[in-house]
Amino acid sequence: MRASTQTQRTNLRRGALALACAASLAVLPACSLGPVDLDALMGNGTSVAEAKAAARAARSTTLTADELHTAGTLTVGLLSSESAPLLLSSADEGLDVDVAYALADELGVDCTFVSVTGLSDAYDACDVVMGVRAGDDADTAVAGSYAEDAMALFSRASSGTKATAADLAGKTVGVQAGSVSQRALASAGTQAAEQDFTNLNEAFAALEAGTVDYVLCGAYPGGYLAAVYDGISCVGTLAQPAYLGVGVKAENNTLFSKVLEGMDVISSNGVLDVLRGRWVGGMSRLDTTSVIDGIQQADANVDEQADADAEADADAGTGTEAGTASTSTDAA
Known part of the structure; x- marks a missing residue:
């Protein structure tokens, strides 16, 4: 354990x-x-x-x-x-x-x-x-x-790995239900299956367990959570940060x-x-080279900041573990 x-x-x-x-x-x-x-x-x-x-x-x-x-x-x-x-x-x-x-x-x-x-x-x-x-x-x-500030994809991959749209085809991507990331996944043309979670903690636990192949969320909330897991890293963004x-x-x-x-x-x-x-942790700086090839940029380039705000209000002072995220979803 x-x-x-x-x-x-x-x-x-x-x-x-x-x-x-x-x-x-x-x-x-x-x-x-x-x-x-x-x-x-x-x-x-x-x-x-x-x-x-x-x-x-x-x-x-x-x-x-x-x-x-x-x-x-x-x-x-x-x-x-x-x-x-x-x-x-x-x-x-x-x-x-x-x-x-x-x-x-x-x-x-x-x-x-x-x-x-x-x-x-x-x-x-x-x-x-x-x-x-x-x-x-x-x-x-x-x-x-x-x-x-960007929406990013995380997977069980070594640091420096970059995904393509072809990699996502037929795979399962975890998202927080009701979030901007959920809408962006639907519009990005990935041909991936969606699995919804109440919060990002559950999504990253499923990624670690191998029940989903990827998690899509705000880059920094995702990096914050990924840092406490072995072998999970950012593999690209949906749009230019x-x-x-x-x-x-x-x-x-x-x-x-x-x-x-x-x-x-x-x-x-x-x-x-x-x-x-x-x-x-070791999440690399994100730039134009981080954008996943083959993603429909115009559709994916939605309000990443609203997504990040809604998806990860981590707070060690409310009795939850540091690194956990709230269950709130964005209202957009």
Whole structure:
């Protein structure tokens, strides 16, 4: 019997932490490390709180008080409609939160969060908003990208495998009943049989057991669940992904430039890869090459974000295991 999903997610997060530590050591100058003080590492030297205080005292920022709602603090908007793994319903954990902290560290400021329902008046309360797509709002400029928005197909396949429409013919695809994914499967011309499930947990359990051949769902909710199973990976998307980045009020050119620079740094130095790995394991970045050959693109390109929001509101704080999804379906 395999370990519980909670245990497996804990192991994944420990692995991600180890990678983060290795990455931080890798960027130190070769002459700066010196002998390792085991007493300090074991807690007999500088405490974590002291180390954080020292790091804050040593950092500098180019952000001015005029550019921020609160001097020295990046106020970050988290969309209340967002779902796991971008944001757990407790609103204090998720990829959005991790990326915001990393960005604030790079900008040399503290970080605080507010919940927002949309972009129209979000900047009255915050400096930036997480999880924004280009074109979501005419008054918002999007800096960088840290996640992809698409409907994706998962199967019992090794990482790097890509499906084709021909592979799906005659196979069984699990979907959440009432979801946008269900409609997209019907319109994509795959010649696959559909099997409905109440939620994604049941669908992925069936995929692991071999009673379905594929599961179709939002890419990141699927990646979040696939990370706790051995041998399940994303094998393609139904349409070209959209990209999620950090929204900044379009007229705030100076702040946008600095946020964009910060996002470029954490993208290039491996920090984003470590954070992403914490939430979706080894799922590769999705791009135009991820699109499954032979799929009817025009029909399949429906509202992936609504699908993701409806299909996976994972919440470790409601008594369910981390990595589980809600039973809600989209109303579209």
